[in-house]
Amino acid sequence: MRDIKNLLRNSKVLIVIGDYKEYLKLDKLMAFLSLKDTEVVHIEDLAKFNLSFFDIILSTRKIDCIEADNVIVIKNTFHTLLDIVRVLTNKERLSRIVLGLDPGASKSGIVILADGVLIYSCSINREAIGKIREILSSLATYKNVDKITLRVGFQGLDVLADFLKESVIEGNDFIEFEVVNEADVKWMKDIYKEVFNDPDILSAFVIASSKGKPYEKST
Structure with missing residues (x-):
């Protein structure tokens, strides 16, 4: 049986936030997905990271400076979960x-x-x-x-x-x-x-x- 946690287990995930309050709002999602050792970065410090290193980038805000298929803007929880599957299985749809x-x-x-x-x-x-x-x-x-x-x-x-x-x-x-x-x-x-x-x-x-x-x- 395949589940989303198994897909994420060996994936490198970066979480991009605009402020600390946004990070607190992600607690339930991160716990559900078992994202314990995930890199978290403020959007203003994004330039310091080599983004090609990550399999998936979850952001609480739209990132204007990046156009990549593996960037997911977190809005609707179900949509986020669906996008994670889509990205990690290399599908457009x-x-x-x-x-x-x-x-x-x-x-x-x-x-x-x-x-x-x-x-x-x-x-x-x-x-x-x-x-x-x-x-x-x-x-x-x-x-x-x-x-x-x-x-x-x-x-x-x-x-x-x-x-x-x-x-x-x-x-x-x-x-x-x-x-x-x-x-x-x-x-x-x-x-x-x-x-x-x-x-x-x-x-x-x-x-x-x-x-x-x-x-x-x-x-």
């Missing part, structure tokens, strides 16, 4: 972003894959449908991708799938909506069960990684 959703009995697992690379996972209360809409809305504004897919675990619960399509996908016709029969991919859970401690996230990953089929609303 991503082929597909998949949001895998496991609608569990009490909690729902969510996983986001960018060209097969895991960039995000969480579990939420099943009723928190707004969280899914919020994530999809953020992904939908990302420009450097060809396809965005919501892939949902399906156990014959037509009403739930109808609800998701109407409440989450409505107005975003360019987002593909697919379903995966969980019974058909149950065997995959045994392969990845040592990787994920949360069973809902495990199920969401299996769903996101499986081939889905377009969902047609029940009649």
Whole structure:
């Protein structure tokens, strides 16, 4: 399994900031990505660094003096994660972003894959449908991708799938909506069960990684 932390593990990363407050705002992102020994530089001191040494440059501000494909301006967290995958896999555009959703009995697992690379996972209360809409809305504004897919675990619960399509996908016709029969991919859970401690996230990953089929609303 590929994830964004593995991609970054042997990468040389430079973080460019405008002031100390901006650095504090990056704490959560740096912790999430396990960026502990990363070089940090004030934007005014950038000329002192050999920028060709770094695989990726994350900046809190636009750097006018640099035109390079590996410079990422940090604005939207999901966009930043997607750009990291795009840069480190040497792509101008991503082929597909998949949001895998496991609608569990009490909690729902969510996983986001960018060209097969895991960039995000969480579990939420099943009723928190707004969280899914919020994530999809953020992904939908990302420009450097060809396809965005919501892939949902399906156990014959037509009403739930109808609800998701109407409440989450409505107005975003360019987002593909697919379903995966969980019974058909149950065997995959045994392969990845040592990787994920949360069973809902495990199920969401299996769903996101499986081939889905377009969902047609029940009649």
